[in-house]
Amino acid sequence: MKKLILLFSAIVLTGCIQTKIDTSSAEAFVETSDKVMEQLNGTAAEERELRRMLSEFQVAFGMSEMSGLFGGGSSRKNAKFEEALNSIEGKTADDLIKMLRDSKK
Numbered sequence: 001m002k003k004l005i006l007l008f009s010a011i012v013l014t015g016c017i018q019t020k021i022d023t024s025s026a027e028a029f030v031e032t033s034d035k036v037m038e039q040l041n042g043t044a045a046e047e048r049e050l051r052r053m054l055s056e057f058q059v060a061f062g063m064s065e066m067s068g069l070f071g072g073g074s075s076r077k078n079a080k081f082e083e084a085l086n087s088i089e090g091k092t093a094d095d096l097i098k099m100l101r102d103s104k105k
Contacts, residue, residue, distance in 0.1 A: 018036075018039055018093055019032055019035035019036050019039060020032065020036075020091060020092055021088045021089055021092075023086070023088070026058075026064070029057065033054040033057065037051050037093075039092070039093035040093045040096075041093060041094070042097040046097055046101070049100060050093075050100060057085070064081065
């Protein structure tokens with residue numbers, strides 16, 4: 001019985017842990033931002049806006065990685081892009097919702 005309770009507790013706790021955005025590489029960003037999008041818990045409008053924003057970041061990040069492959073250098077050297085990535089690094093779905101709400105004040 002104790003094993004069953006421990007197993008159930010572990011499953012519940014695992015479900016409660018929120019994924020954090022990882023901007024260390026395009027692959028890590030896509031993987032973690034997809035998981036974060038699944039965990040969004042705001043209003044419908046907030047969720048749409050954050051999904052759009054994260055999708056745009058995924059495209060931009062992928063393009064920056066591709067430009068590095070073709071000798072054009074990575075756009076991570078672009079200060080605004082780097083600043084934007086740094087602003088969401090390590091953020092959870094709840095953190096992103098809060099950032100969005102704060103930005104509208």
